[in-house]
Amino acid sequence: MSETRGQSGRKKKSRTRLAHAGRRPSEQFGFVNTPIYRGSTVLFPDTASLLANRGAYTYATKGTPTTRALEEAWIDVAGAAEAVAVPSGLAAITLALLTALKAGDHLLVTDSCYLPARMFCDSVLKRLGVETTYYDPRIGADIAALMRPNTTAILTESPGSQTLEVQDIPAIAEVAHARGACVVLDNTWATPLFFPPHERGVDLAIEAGTKYLAGHSDLLLGLVSANEKWAKRLRATYNAFAICPGPEDCFLALRGLRTMELRLREAERAGLEMARWLAAREEVAEVIHPALENHADHALWKRDFLGSTGLFSFVLKPVPPEAVAAMLDGLELFGLGYSWGGFESLALPFDCASYRTATEWAPGGPAIRLSIGLEDLDDLKEDLDAGFARLRASKA
Numbered sequence: 001m002s003e004t005r006g007q008s009g010r011k012k013k014s015r016t017r018l019a020h021a022g023r024r025p026s027e028q029f030g031f032v033n034t035p036i037y038r039g040s041t042v043l044f045p046d047t048a049s050l051l052a053n054r055g056a057y058t059y060a061t062k063g064t065p066t067t068r069a070l071e072e073a074w075i076d077v078a079g080a081a082e083a084v085a086v087p088s089g090l091a092a093i094t095l096a097l098l099t100a101l102k103a104g105d106h107l108l109v110t111d112s113c114y115l116p117a118r119m120f121c122d123s124v125l126k127r128l129g130v131e132t133t134y135y136d137p138r139i140g141a142d143i144a145a146l147m148r149p150n151t152t153a154i155l156t157e158s159p160g161s162q163t164l165e166v167q168d169i170p171a172i173a174e175v176a177h178a179r180g181a182c183v184v185l186d187n188t189w190a191t192p193l194f195f196p197p198h199e200r201g202v203d204l205a206i207e208a209g210t211k212y213l214a215g216h217s218d219l220l221l222g223l224v225s226a227n228e229k230w231a232k233r234l235r236a237t238y239n240a241f242a243i244c245p246g247p248e249d250c251f252l253a254l255r256g257l258r259t260m261e262l263r264l265r266e267a268e269r270a271g272l273e274m275a276r277w278l279a280a281r282e283e284v285a286e287v288i289h290p291a292l293e294n295h296a297d298h299a300l301w302k303r304d305f306l307g308s309t310g311l312f313s314f315v316l317k318p319v320p321p322e323a324v325a326a327m328l329d330g331l332e333l334f335g336l337g338y339s340w341g342g343f344e345s346l347a348l349p350f351d352c353a354s355y356r357t358a359t360e361w362a363p364g365g366p367a368i369r370l371s372i373g374l375e376d377l378d379d380l381k382e383d384l385d386a387g388f389a390r391l392r393a394s395k396a
């Protein structure tokens with residue numbers, strides 16, 4: 001693998017590292033990319049090596065050159081001590097939690113978390129004897145009041161992927177670490193490029209690689225990275241479960257990694273321009289985007305983040321559900337669907353009111369999340385403009 005630091009000792013810039021991380025051409029007959037290693041068995045040269053389990057690779061559940069290339073690259077990008085690749089973002093969340101928790105523990109989880117993570121806590125973790133308390137994502141250092149003697153982990157997500165509350169991760173980490181608890185962050189929105197998790201005090205960082213790392217809606221993948229303190233425990237838990245992704249998936253993730261910063265910078269530009277355009281529409285009550293000056297957590301976002309991405313939400317002024325459906329159903333460019341971070345734009349109506357327990361979600365109108373893709377912005381605006389016309393016609 002190429003080095004993070006150049007000959008001068010200066011840390012190379014992220015774009016350079018994305019282009020070079022996790023590649024060892026000299027070990028691949030000079031080919032630029034690490035190829036797809038398909039395999040289970042690894043042959044040992046002799047009995048002594050086999051009995052000692054000696055060698056860079058011993059069995060494919062523990063890694064292949066393809067999976068290891070992705071993990072090495074992610075260690076570099078995330079500024080981590082260790083990283084493991086798993087077959088989905090949700091698997092990354094469950095692996096991180098099972099790395100940190102044991103029976104009898106208490107877990108704090110942000111009320112804004114990815115819904116399937118909440119379902120995992122309320123079902124499997126509950127069955128395993130872990131109690132979960134949900135907290136207000138804007139709690140900051142006041143999370144101290146929720147800590148119990150057996151609180152061993154806090155699952156944060158910043159910003160929440162639908163409602164976009166930004167959390168004070170350094171403050172939460174300070175409280176957690178004073179009591180020996182593990183800080184887990186779902187960092188999918190920002191990626192390590194816009195929020196370097198371990199520098200900000202996170203112990204275990206999750207990335208749904210399905211989103212901006214893959215970038216093409218053709219891949220499910222997750223990553224968990226760890227700081228020095230949690231590196232061994234993460235690797236050991238991963239090995240115990242053997243939830244290893246396929247080599248083709250790791251290869252596609254590495255391909256996505258090479259252009260991730262370019263796509264993120266474009267998502268940032270297009271997302272912001274679209275957010276400002278929506279904020280000026282009379283049909284719109286509020287645009288929820290942390291990089292907009294009027295967002296409740298804008299100052300925190302500015303302090304801790306290095307950029308924003310193309311995923312944000314907006315709230316319509318009150319209209320009946322049929323008007324929202326009329327607007328969304330006729331969209332030509334925006335697809336209706338889950339996930340995000342692909343080259344194609346998506347729209348998703350959402351309502352968290354029914355499952356939030358620590359905070360109330362009452363935005364005052366129907367909420368829609370957008371993932372801005374790589375299409376021309378004028379074309380996307382025209383698509384939404386026609387949608388607003390349908391909304392007005394349906395209301396009348």
Ligand SMILES: *Cc1c(COP(=O)(O)O)cnc(C)c1O
Pocket residue numbers: 087088089090091114157161186188189208209210211220221222339
């Ligand atoms: C999509 C998503 C996940 C899960 O990723 P999958 O690969 O779809 O399992 C986790 N966290 C957030 C914030 C997500 O948006």
